[in-house]
Amino acid sequence: MDKKNLYENAFIPKKNLPIVILSLPNTKEEEIFHCHWHKQLEFLFFVEGKAIIGCNDNLIEANKNDLVVINSNDLHYGRSLSKNLSYFCIIIDIPLFQSSFFDAREAKYITPINQNLILFNNIVRGDNDVIECVNNLIKEYNEKLTGFELAIKSCICRLLVLLLRNHTNKIITAREYNLKTKTLERLSTVIKYIEQNYCEPISISQLAEMINLSTYHFCHVFKKAIGKTPIQYVNLLRINKAESLLKSTDLSITEIAFETGFSGANYFSRLYKKYKNVSPSSVREKVKRG
Numbered sequence: 001m002d003k004k005n006l007y008e009n010a011f012i013p014k015k016n017l018p019i020v021i022l023s024l025p026n027t028k029e030e031e032i033f034h035c036h037w038h039k040q041l042e043f044l045f046f047v048e049g050k051a052i053i054g055c056n057d058n059l060i061e062a063n064k065n066d067l068v069v070i071n072s073n074d075l076h077y078g079r080s081l082s083k084n085l086s087y088f089c090i091i092i093d094i095p096l097f098q099s100s101f102f103d104a105r106e107a108k109y110i111t112p113i114n115q116n117l118i119l120f121n122n123i124v125r126g127d128n129d130v131i132e133c134v135n136n137l138i139k140e141y142n143e144k145l146t147g148f149e150l151a152i153k154s155c156i157c158r159l160l161v162l163l164l165r166n167h168t169n170k171i172i173t174a175r176e177y178n179l180k181t182k183t184l185e186r187l188s189t190v191i192k193y194i195e196q197n198y199c200e201p202i203s204i205s206q207l208a209e210m211i212n213l214s215t216y217h218f219c220h221v222f223k224k225a226i227g228k229t230p231i232q233y234v235n236l237l238r239i240n241k242a243e244s245l246l247k248s249t250d251l252s253i254t255e256i257a258f259e260t261g262f263s264g265a266n267y268f269s270r271l272y273k274k275y276k277n278v279s280p281s282s283v284r285e286k287v288k289r290g
Contacts, residue, residue, distance in 0.1 A: 006035060006036050006037055006075065006188045006191060006192050006195075007036065007037060007038065007185070007188065008036045008037070008038045017149060017152070018092060018093040018094075019090065019091065019092050019093070019141065019152060019156065020090075020091050021088055021089070021090050021091075021137070021138055021141045021142070022088065022089045023086070023088055024086070024087055024088070024089055025085065025086045026049075026080045026085040026086070027083050027084070027085075028080065028083065029079075029080050029081060029082065029083060029248040029249070030079065030080055031077070031078070031079050031080075032051065032078040032079060032080050032085070033076075033077060033078045034077055034195075035054070035075060035076070035077040035191070035192075035195045036075070036076070036077070037073055037074060037075045037076065037184065038072070039072045039073065039116075040072065040091050040092065040093055040094070041069075041070070041071065041072060041091070041092045041094055041113070042069075042070035042089065042090065042091050042092075043067055043068065043069055043070070043088075043089075043090040043091075043092075043134070044062065044067070044068040044070070044078075044087055044088070044089055044090075045065075045066075045067050045068075045087060045088045045090065045134050045138070046062045046063060046064055046065065046066050046067075046068075046085075046086075046087045047064065047086040047087055047088065048064060048082075048084050048085065048086040049063075049064075049080065049081070049082035049083075049084045049085035049086060049087075050062065050063050050080075050081040050082045050085070051078055051079060051080050051081055051082075051085055051087070052078065052079045052081055052240075052243070052244045052247070052248075053068050053076060053077070053078045053122075054075075054076060054077045054078070054240055055068070055070065055074050055075070055076045055122045056074055056075055056076075056122075056226070056227070057226070057227060057228055057233065057236055058122055059240045059243060060122060060123050061081075062087075062123070063125075065125070065131050066123060066124070066125045067123070067124040067125070067127075067130055067131070067134060068122060068123055068124075069120045069121060069122055069123070069124060069163070069167070070122070071116065071119045071120060071122075072116040073116060073177075073180060073181060073184060074122070075184075075191065077195075079244050079248065080248075081244070081247050081248045088134075088138055090134070090137070090138075092156060094110065094113055094114045095114050109160070109164065110160070112171070113160065115174060115177060116172075116177050117171060117172055117173065117174060117177060118164070118168060118170075118171055119168070119169045119170040119171070119172065120163045120167050120168060120169055121167045121168070121169045122169075124163070124167050127162070127166065127167075129162055130159065130162050130163075130167075133155055133158045133159045133162060134159065136151075136155050137152065137155035137156065137159065140152050140155060180225060183221060183224070183225035184225060186211060186221075187211070187221070187222065187225055187226070189210055189211065190207050190210055190211060190222075193207070193210065194207070194233070194234055194237060195237070198234060198237050198238050198241065198260065198261050199238075199258075199259060199260055199261040200261060201261075202234055202261075204218065204219065204230055204231070207222075207230055218230070234261075235271060235275070236275060238260045238261045238262065239260075239271065239272055239275045239276065241260045242256050242257070242259075242260040242262075242268065242272065242280070243272075243276065243283065245259065245260070246280055246283045246284050246287065247283065247287050253265055253268070253269070253280050253281060253284065256268070256280070257269075268280070269281075
């Protein structure tokens with residue numbers, strides 16, 4: 001099993017500064033990063049334009065001043081929906097941050113984040129305190145004035161406090177985290193295959209065989225790790241890809257249906273409405289109206 005199929009280790013260039021911030025403008029309606037996961041905590045802060053961020057089985061439409069939070073082990077990918085997209089990618093190495101800056105009293109708050117036992121909401125919007133904090137963090141990182149290391153520490157602490165108080169999604173046990181990590185590593189080949197071949201016919205037996213499991217055991221393992229059955233995951237991936245195409249291309253609904261692995265426009269429309277509670281034609285009309 002190749003654990004590196006979807007795993008990426010985010011590079012932190014300065015070991016005495018456990019953060020990297022990248023300014024990432026994009027002038028095309030295209031994929032901005034492929035599906036992957038990593039252990040570092042990542043934030044995407046949007047300055048201009050619009051993008052679709054897929055995170056696990058969630059599809060997030062990100063706009064100006066939205067903060068997308070990528071927890072450790074979150075499968076995620078992104079696609080620009082505009083020609084003037086501008087966003088910051090903020091990656092924090094929590095273990096390095098903790099070892100460099102915190103005493104035992106403060107560690108009781110940071111350690112669960114480090115161990116990925118606290119999961120934040122994947123989207124934070126309309127929180128002026130968070131927006132101000134992120135802007136200050138970016139400013140200190142870029143300007144690097146005297147004492148910027150202390151300022152960055154302060155900004156990261158402030159951001160984590162705001163997320164802990166107002167945007168915590170779930171608290172899990174260490175056993176759950178370790179099991180999820182091992183299962184993700186085992187399923188990485190399968191998920192990679194689905195990502196690359198969703199427009200083709202995909203069978204459960206074919207996926208199960210890839211990791212030497214029976215169909216029954218494979219479905220059980222997959223649902224426990226991902227939260228959906230393999231069929232639900234494939235269908236939702238196809239629907240999410242179709243939604244992105246509906247919003248970012250001029251392809252017809254029929255063309256999009258075949259492009260994303262559906263056998264016909266009628267079946268695609270029924271399934272799209274089932275998952276999204278709106279028809280593809282309604283989404284297309286909304287895009288045209290602006």
